[in-house]
Amino acid sequence: MAVPPGTRRPRQAPIATLSRVAPRPTLRDVATAAGVHPATASRALNEDTRSLVRPATVERVRQVATALGYSPNPIARSLKTNRSETVGVLVPDITNPVFPPIVRGVEDFLAEHGYTALTANTDNDPERAALNFAAMQARQVDGYIIATARRDDPLLHDAAGRGVPMVLVNRQTEGLDVSAVTGDDSVGISRVVDHLVDLGHTRIGHVAGPSSTSTGIARERAFRSALERYDLSAAAAVTAQAFTEAAGRTAMLELLEAGAPTAVVAGNDLLAIGCYDALDDLGLECPRDVSVVGFNDMPFIGRLRPPLTSVRVPQYELGIEAARLLLDRLSGRSTTPRSVLLPVTLVVRGSTAPPPGARARRRGRGSAPSPG
Amino acid sequence: MAVPPGTRRPRQAPIATLSRVAPRPTLRDVATAAGVHPATASRALNEDTRSLVRPATVERVRQVATALGYSPNPIARSLKTNRSETVGVLVPDITNPVFPPIVRGVEDFLAEHGYTALTANTDNDPERAALNFAAMQARQVDGYIIATARRDDPLLHDAAGRGVPMVLVNRQTEGLDVSAVTGDDSVGISRVVDHLVDLGHTRIGHVAGPSSTSTGIARERAFRSALERYDLSAAAAVTAQAFTEAAGRTAMLELLEAGAPTAVVAGNDLLAIGCYDALDDLGLECPRDVSVVGFNDMPFIGRLRPPLTSVRVPQYELGIEAARLLLDRLSGRSTTPRSVLLPVTLVVRGSTAPPPGARARRRGRGSAPSPG
DNA sequence: CCCGAGCATGCACTCGATTGCAAGCCTCCC
DNA sequence: GGGAGGCTTGCAATCGAGTGCATGCTCGGG
Structure with missing residues (x-):
């Protein structure tokens, strides 16, 4: 090699760029700084290959990594592993007040486990749904959380048949063997x-x-x-x-x-x-x-x-639960689809009253009506 | 090589997988099917390198591509180009009814231009904002749309200083030289x-x-x-x-x-x-x-x-406009930050009435009050 | 003292697409 | 008829990380 040492990063400096984004350190940077091969650094930083590396080396690599502020490039990792730690979320319309709490629940749970959500609106249009679904597929999402299910939904049947991991939330599709989380209608x-x-x-x-x-x-x-x-x-x-x-x-x-x-x-x-x-x-x-x-x-x-x-449905919990089921599925922890019914409660307010010209009957809650 | 021809795809079939996802065709698949080099296929399919390829070849490649149902792998592309056609959207809380229309506007405009949005909630917590910001950075987002700006926001100042493309929506940050879209408060x-x-x-x-x-x-x-x-x-x-x-x-x-x-x-x-x-x-x-x-x-x-x-603020349009400014910036079409003020209108309803024991004054709309 | 087992590490290729450079071919003109 | 230039296309490296395989080192036993 005729290349002098210290020239490891061949990215030429842009001529007249005012303030470009500083390049994030890569695995190679960490490796050379720690005096090891990139492969070793990779193994040292990776949970389930760590045992292959001498503990002292692991420690050194980790320290260098945190010192440099290294974090792995998810894109590169996805390319190699075919997983993206991203899930697609399909809702009919985020503007419909029912969905924000659900989405929030999903995102909160996902974020807690290092995943992120890609959200799209379908406006209940099967065509838009298919487009969004495909776009997410292309972006290597690991699975889907679907709030747009139609009762008869060829798109979902097809995807489920191909083994695409998904969880339905709020709505169901008939004869589809996938997990679903809904309120108890x-x-x-x-x-x-x-x-x-x-x-x-x-x-x-x-x-x-x-x-x-x-x-x-x-x-x-x-x-x-x-x-x-x-x-x-x-x-x-x-x-x-x-x-x-x-x-x-x-x-x-x-x-x-x-x-x-x-x-x-x-x-x-x-x-x-x-x-x-x-x-x-x-x-x-x-x-x-x-x-x-x-x-x-x-x-x-x-x-x-x-x-x-109205009937209160725990939307946020619906989202949480759906995300949980999906991640369980993705991690292989659980493999058989489950249907979760979350309890609902009646909230009585001012829009209900006795019928015109009548007084309310008094009756024990849930007991059978006494015949006329 | 002792490998017989036709073995181009060395991915071994999994032993007992029931119904795995069929592998999407890659650029190589298209290339070999069309009888050209992958590089040529890439250029043929890419808008701004297409002129380098003979029109007949372009046509052949495109036909093969659509026949195979090819679509490029955005992950691989991002890795090479450092762009992801993804933008990060930071909102305080999607559950707050103000934000869904904004987000919807952003997503609609982005989708129309082949971009997708990554949304996160910060709960107005600078720390959560920083975390989400970094996570998005790691995922190579091309830019940000920020609805969580604080009046004094070190995170944003820092990012803006590093040249990270972003557009503020709904809220502003003082002394920050970036585009912003707000209602006319x-x-x-x-x-x-x-x-x-x-x-x-x-x-x-x-x-x-x-x-x-x-x-x-x-x-x-x-x-x-x-x-x-x-x-x-x-x-x-x-x-x-x-x-x-x-x-x-x-x-x-x-x-x-x-x-x-x-x-x-x-x-x-x-x-x-x-x-x-x-x-x-x-x-x-x-x-x-x-x-x-x-x-x-x-x-x-x-x-x-x-x-x-209340005062009606065109939230959906705010989102649209913010996305437009960001994409303009990303494409290099516009380079200097712009501040857009969208017009608002007063919507008079039942929560306002003359003060107790008074009658309304009659006055021309917007004219100066006549002194005492 | 020597050899083999086993652990730690390095090498090199891969994921899928992009791109600078080189090479081939054709055409046109002298 | 030959050479130059331009248009097409191919080659190979690259982005950043993961991983099977090879290699080297160490330690222990015979």
């Missing part, structure tokens, strides 16, 4: 119906969420079976086109025309707000004329006019 | 004061945001100078410890004790909700006893009880 709706019957309602309607989503279907089913327990049937039921305020309003207008419910169970809080709008349109008042119940207990939903009675 | 507050004076208020108080944030300070300054234009001075002003409901309540209780304002301008909507809480505590009613105004016009804030008068 059935119990939630059941509590809602208990509450309304308690208040004396018998003509209860339902503004269901879109039938393309598991939550839409599950809550509608739960609604019907809860009514059956009281020998009641739905005053009317209309399915909204989307989980949005506008769709809720449209559906509610239809519902009010179809039956004449004294109470309405909405598929989620946004639909419930749409119901408020529809009542406004018709000059009706909630809860005096019609009681309304939502689902999810979004932030600030208790401060609406009137405060919305 | 000064005009917003000015409109608020106009409106309150219009209604007949003269004893106006302020619950200011934390003085560690530019928005806290800027809005307070704007508040005082707006009052001066009417020869008024603040009935009282208290600085909240954080932009949270709880901090707003505490500050408001103090404020009500200090002065006896008939109207209160809150530093943002969350603080305004805290003001509602405080009024509740004391058995006062808004707007009958005290008018309250917020800032930001968060989603659903108009559906509160009472509907909050």
Whole structure:
């Protein structure tokens, strides 16, 4: 070698760059500073190859590494290992208040374990979902947390078939053998119906969420079976086109025309707000004329006019749990899919009241109704 | 080499893996399939080296590439180019309703240009911010969009000094020569004061945001100078410890004790909700006893009880604009920092009314008040 | 005292794509 | 017909870290 010593870093200095970013030290830098081969430095710094290196050397390398402020380049590592310590998170729309707490939970748990999250919005569009999914795939994400599942979702079936690690959160897909974390829709709706019957309602309607989503279907089913327990049937039921305020309003207008419910169970809080709008349109008042119940207990939903009675779903915990399941799967700790149902609670507020011209029945919580 | 031809892909098949992910085709695969050298394939597929390759070859390579479903491995590319087509987004807390629209705007604009966003929450903790910042740095993000700026922020000064590309959004940092996109706080507050004076208020108080944030300070300054234009001075002003409901309540209780304002301008909507809480505590009613105004016009804030008068800030557009500035900077299209002020509008709702025992003055919008 | 076992370390190749440089071919013109 | 120049393409090194294999050293036993 004719190269004089100390010329180890051949990156030529840029001619006239004002203040370029100082290059981070690499593994080679650490190695030469510690007087060892890069391979040795690599092994010394790596948890599960450390045993191959003499303890004294390990110590020296580690000290040099911290002294230089070395941290491995995740890109280079990913290239070699095919893992990126990154997971993809798909949500319909982060602007929908249900999702920020979920995402926050996911990110918090991931960060705690050295992972980072790549988030994308799909707007419930399968095509956008597929695009984002592929883009994340290309970026070598190790797995996915999916809040956008459709009841029948070819994209997910396909991916699951290829063995892509993923966890569904909030929503499910039928016949898909992957882990999922959701709120207990059935119990939630059941509590809602208990509450309304308690208040004396018998003509209860339902503004269901879109039938393309598991939550839409599950809550509608739960609604019907809860009514059956009281020998009641739905005053009317209309399915909204989307989980949005506008769709809720449209559906509610239809519902009010179809039956004449004294109470309405909405598929989620946004639909419930749409119901408020529809009542406004018709000059009706909630809860005096019609009681309304939502689902999810979004932030600030208790401060609406009137405060919305809703079912609280522990969104943050949903996110935490989903992230936990995914990392368990990635680390090989657990291999069989698990379905986790998180408990929900009914939060009674001002949007529910006895039906017009009636007094509330008094009844023990959860007990069977005494026959008429 | 004794290796028979056709053995180009030496990855041995795993023994008993049920359904592994099919390996994505690489550039080499495309190259051999097209009968060219990988380097040629690379140039053919790359926008700005394409001119070096014979058009017929380009076409052949591109066809083979799409036939094989090739897409470049961003990890490998990043390693070589030191760019990742990824930008880091720092927000205090995605759970705060102000931020989702901003993030959404950022992500939408980035996605449209082939970039992706890495989001992290800092909880306004400089230490967490530094950690996240470093983690993103390690992941080779090309630049940052920062919604967590503190008024005096060593982290940002340091990074800016090193030439790290970044754009501030929503908040600013003093004496920092980087691009920033914010709502026009000064005009917003000015409109608020106009409106309150219009209604007949003269004893106006302020619950200011934390003085560690530019928005806290800027809005307070704007508040005082707006009052001066009417020869008024603040009935009282208290600085909240954080932009949270709880901090707003505490500050408001103090404020009500200090002065006896008939109207209160809150530093943002969350603080305004805290003001509602405080009024509740004391058995006062808004707007009958005290008018309250917020800032930001968060989603659903108009559906509160009472509907909050607030200043609408175009958050989504803030995000879009911030992303645009950053990408302009990254592409070298624009090099000098720019400050963008987006226009805001006052949205008058039910939380503001004339002061107790007074009728509203009628006054032309924005005109100087007629002296006493 | 010598040889073998075993531990510690170094060497070199790899992941997938990019890019400076070299080489080949063709064409055009003298 | 021959040479020069330009257009295409190939070669090989590189980014930073991980890893199978080879090598060297040390220590212990015979």
